[in-house]
Amino acid sequence: MVRADWGVMKTAVVWFRRDLRLTDNPALAAAVAAAERIVPVYIHGPVSGGNWPMGSASRWWLHHSLEALDGSLRRLGSRLVTRRGAEFQSLVRLMIETGAGSVYWNRLYEPTAIARDTEIERVLRGEGLTVETFNSALLNEPWEIQREGGQPYRKFTPFWKAVRQRGLDRAPELPPKALPPVAETVAGVPLEELGLLPRIPWDAGFHEFWRAGEQAARQRLDEFVASALGRYPAQRDRPDLPATSRLSPHLHFGEIGPRQVVQAMRDDSAWIWKDGAEAYNRELGWREFAYHLLYHFPETTDEPLEPRFAGFPWAEGYQAHLAAWQQGRTGLPLVDAGMRELWHTGWMHNRVRMVVASFLTKNLLIPWQEGARWFWDILVDADLANNTLGWQWTAGCGADAAPYFRIFNPVLQGQRFDPEGAYVRRWVPELAGLPAAYIHKPWRAPSSVLEKAGVRLDNTYPRPIVDLKGSRERALAAFERIKKR
DNA sequence: TGAAATGTTGGGGCG
């Protein structure tokens, strides 16, 4: 095969974005197959993302993930070039500098990213350059799954059925065995100068819970399959147990891809864990559904999909309640435990996410956008598609949403899913001395029990900021006003 | 991927 025709080496830029891995990276694989020289680049653009610029926790993760990616590239003989500046200009400059005639990237699906990438692709192609884009993030492109007649799905169950009929098998790309070096003359900005790490070290605790990067992602997947997958269907709703995969931030940054995850489920020889694999694949299905919805209904990041919710009578003057929710001092132990887990680790168990979201939007009648905004900033797995779906689902205004009357009771949810109170004890230590019978409702505990546990209501721990029964009735009345006639 | 209110049933205490 003659490739280095006329003695000119072909150079390709691989533009990394949220595909921070070498295995199962179709853009990288295609570039390696097509060119002799590879320039891997990450471009840190100016504040972008429209209404949704990357949050603090995401930036923390990104910093460490880029560090890991650079390490992986170096082990193969290459390195990551890090640039700062507007994406288009940075890309053009780099291509001119390196003599690259082509650029490869894996697609993003956020509305602002689609608009930007489409424009970059158009202009570069107009200049006669090669632009090739790929799917690394999803099992199917959002437009590949369609209803009869071409409309998008709005219900998960038929969507998932269509996905299953299409089949989940997508062979992951193998990683390159080696990569050509990047010339010394190609300069980059040191990672530290991107300013991704917070100035105030509120992230100090994150290191205890997370390790970013492709290797860590793979390890977590393997450990999950080996140790927890069998119990996943029965225990995944238990925040007090290590029953979930915690892959979400790795998936968000593309340190591992859904194809690899599905393959791990399939390859697992213990078929008695079939139910676990099925249940976990279904969760990947929700992720696919979220991207499907974001692609087809891009305005839902800010507006309810269900138009009648535009006139919903949300509470006014809710700042104090919002702050109590954010800081984990609502007086509802399960809610506070969740919000503090979020603050300390950048992550929250999914069952608890539903409970705190229901409490915010229904018991406090605070607009779901406020919750989405807070999660966006604090979650290490903050993902526009998933976050939007999750909040609209809880608020009852989204696709396949929870009916408006479905209001979680944080006490009952706590008793059901944290029966011994271990989760609350861990994150709300001032309640740790309470017996299980009162851990989820300290305000109902006899004074002798409180005293023995060292709990002084209103002092060491607040009473509930709203009455559960009354606020539930208020929410039902509010929803009644926008009910479909 | 609810909770509360309301309805039904059946065991057991008791006159």
Add this chain to the structure above:
DNA sequence: ACGCCCCAACATTTC
């Protein structure tokens, strides 16, 4: 022995 009542326990309906 029988009927009455109470009330868990469970089922159904409603929000």
